Amino acid sequence: MPATPSDPGTSRTRSWWGWGYADAHPDDVECAAMGALLPGTLARPLPIPRVADLPIGRPGVLPPPSLAHLVTTDPETRAAHAMGKAYRDIIRSLRGRPGRIPDLVARPTDDQEVADLLDWAGGHGVAVIPFGGGSSVVGGVEYRGDAHRAVLSLDLTSMDRVLEVDATSRSARIQAGALGPVLEAQLRPHGLTLRHFPQSFEFSTLGGWLATRAGGHYATVHTHIDDFVQSLRVVTPAGAGTSWRLPASGAGPSPDRLFLGSEGALGVITEAWMRLQERPRYKASASVAFADFHPAVEAVRAIAQSDLAPANCRLLDAGEAALSGASHDGSAVLVLGFESATAPVEDRLATALELARSHGGSGEAPPADRDAPADAAVSAWRSAFLRMPYLRDGLARMGVVVDTFETAATWDRIPALIDAVRTEVGAAALKATGHAATINCRLTHVYPDGAAPYFTVAVAGRPGDEVAVWDDIKAAASDVLQRHRATITHHHAVGRDHRPGYDLQRPEPFALALRAAKDALDPHRILNPGVLID
């Protein structure tokens, strides 16, 4: 097994400590230039950490001979599986204080091997952390505490095949360890696509999307991966099972919906039949500028409450629009995109633009020419979107405390919620650092009854205390969300970082049911201990 995982189909090396590909990281000069944009940052970037400097001990346990071929104790592999890719994880690596490094990393190749590993772990008090692309930003793939004898990271990426395609029903059976590009490459010859594009698309897996209820490409209608699930296969310590492939059913509570979002705490999702789509043939996009943010929110609400169903309907506030190059005059920008495999979409775009203009926006549809260059603001936003996590790591090296959090709430609460986040999170950041923070907001997903605001926070931290600074900021954010009854997470998941907020949000009868399910399916309490349930 390679020491550092490479993506199939590429020869590029994944960073063990930072986002994405190592060769895509900003260099020292770029980091310094970014740092200069904020007051109080470091004079020089923190050095890129080295595995050799990490406190990696000998494994606390070794696998039995029958499983040894699936398991590695290689230090760099273990280091790459110690944490996810939140700012909190990046800075801990940069500061040489990573989370607990797993004793073992296993890469099973089929369900039986997953079951064998769970059996062995259950019998030996070994915690098992299911691991897909490792892109968690909520502490979802690290071990905390010391209740287990050892920790095994269960890396599913050797199970990455599209096993069957049913073109008639436009669906495919896909192994959970397939990264986004890996599964799309296998679907392309069939003219089909899953069309689920979270920001982490390149570095996250189908299984990770399912276990965390990931939000994808769509801004409206089917936004979460949940709706594209036809059937799930789950291996639990108490046995394995597969739900039937069904377009819909009313037979009892949905079995799949219990495992969607279970974050590896109830079982390991090993494969799924997923609903696919034809590739869109018709596309149209445009951007709309608004002098103020709140009227733009009203425009977005009007579009969300129509049945126009834009594929993209992202509202960037002035800071976010400037950062991504979508505007430079202090405007908020609404990025609209329509797609269809059936019929031209220019009429839908035109109706949406009309709604936006009637709320004070200014923007025109580009000429209806399929070869015309896309709207410049739309293109700028798209490139910046994919580059953002790399820039975040560069800023982290300059001593900037920088990360994102997201939520969702009904429309009646959105304006006050966004204002309160700016005020209260800003105050918390100022108190923790002495600097005024940059706080940007965008609406990423919209619904007839509400929206998902997404916030970016950046502020120079107290050198060496960055984790504590971020934890203070995040605690203030969670507190605002809780008081406004906005969800602790729209699509990043709960993991360990969101547990306090999640425990407040979850209704007590469901908590009782979930704990009972955990006891039944994971009696030795080895599966991803600490996420969702104690």
Add this chain to the structure above:
Amino acid sequence: MPATPSDPGTSRTRSWWGWGYADAHPDDVECAAMGALLPGTLARPLPIPRVADLPIGRPGVLPPPSLAHLVTTDPETRAAHAMGKAYRDIIRSLRGRPGRIPDLVARPTDDQEVADLLDWAGGHGVAVIPFGGGSSVVGGVEYRGDAHRAVLSLDLTSMDRVLEVDATSRSARIQAGALGPVLEAQLRPHGLTLRHFPQSFEFSTLGGWLATRAGGHYATVHTHIDDFVQSLRVVTPAGAGTSWRLPASGAGPSPDRLFLGSEGALGVITEAWMRLQERPRYKASASVAFADFHPAVEAVRAIAQSDLAPANCRLLDAGEAALSGASHDGSAVLVLGFESATAPVEDRLATALELARSHGGSGEAPPADRDAPADAAVSAWRSAFLRMPYLRDGLARMGVVVDTFETAATWDRIPALIDAVRTEVGAAALKATGHAATINCRLTHVYPDGAAPYFTVAVAGRPGDEVAVWDDIKAAASDVLQRHRATITHHHAVGRDHRPGYDLQRPEPFALALRAAKDALDPHRILNPGVLID
């Protein structure tokens, strides 16, 4: 409390033994005329049953004084709460052999009273059957067995208010006991609608829809009530809880999805925040005739796999089309309807008609005039649809074994599934009765990855043995569905009648979790014993 429940807003009397309103039942002459259409039916209709003839004993238990004002022991009320409205229930009443008649019927008016009733029942070994409109066709609201000291029917229809409307977020907090017309009447002044119209609309409640994952009006996109739930309030024997009002969330497995479809076995749904819609302003409908059924299925698949999203997309086979008056020449008929509150829908209808014609259908869009009369086949189908359950009861009085069942499967299985149902259910009916059965099929809901076929079976039964005949037919149907991996129910629910099929369909890890949840939430095992879980 009135002995026979009347719908608020009407003075019409509900039938205690048959579908809907007593005054809408076909009279003896109409029954005889219907009976004459099938060979082997009775010479005269079975008489309408009388409560006085029922074996109604004294209640096995009486409520404590503190709850007595919520409870009745009136015989007709108890009789009206003994069973649902399946054919199996109707014929048992007609033959004077009803299911177990509950000892008590309670009508709580708030959550505390529901909790008090559950507390008392738990302490006294009394089974509690949550009861909304009582329209279950799967044995969902009757008690079977003798493990409990007494049976309490918990009628929620006194909790029927729309408590709050949030027009900004287009949502409302609605009590679970509101019948369809009752809740729509309260939403109308706000210009909003839940727009969920199951066939039972007049005689079923929001709580019943939620507890059974009812299928509604829409043929595509959001077909089940599940997708319109923003938040649920549930009272369980282990405590009550309310999920947060959210347009979407990725915080753990969906709490609401565990209680949706739980059929009263995990708790009593007492209210919900529901997502509403504006009333549609634009409508267009048309029908398309097909000489053969299977090419019509392909046309429907093409429309379902487009993004046209028809509100109605029902395919009636020749028998179903003739029965409903939509065609009389042996054609299958596709009924298409489009609706929007945002924009005209003629283009979408035209594109759908084009797709249908390219698969061999013949049909034209009506002139684009909003005052034009709706397509005649569409109107005929709609009237017949609502009248059908009354006719079923009339046929039952003539000794006809007649009921429906429904399922869903992926497109690759649909043609063989429908053929197998016709063949094998037909053979079972012939074997059980000596007569060739009428078996009609329609597709009621369609998805990109599959469809929901709905079957009607009618055949003269063996007088006095009708229940056994129907059970034989239903067993054959369940067997075909199971072998074709088609769901035991798309929207009628599991209840007690579908338990064997459900037990085969449900994946074992979910079964373990569900049993554990039941133990945690209903430790005395009083809630709707026998549905979903033993």
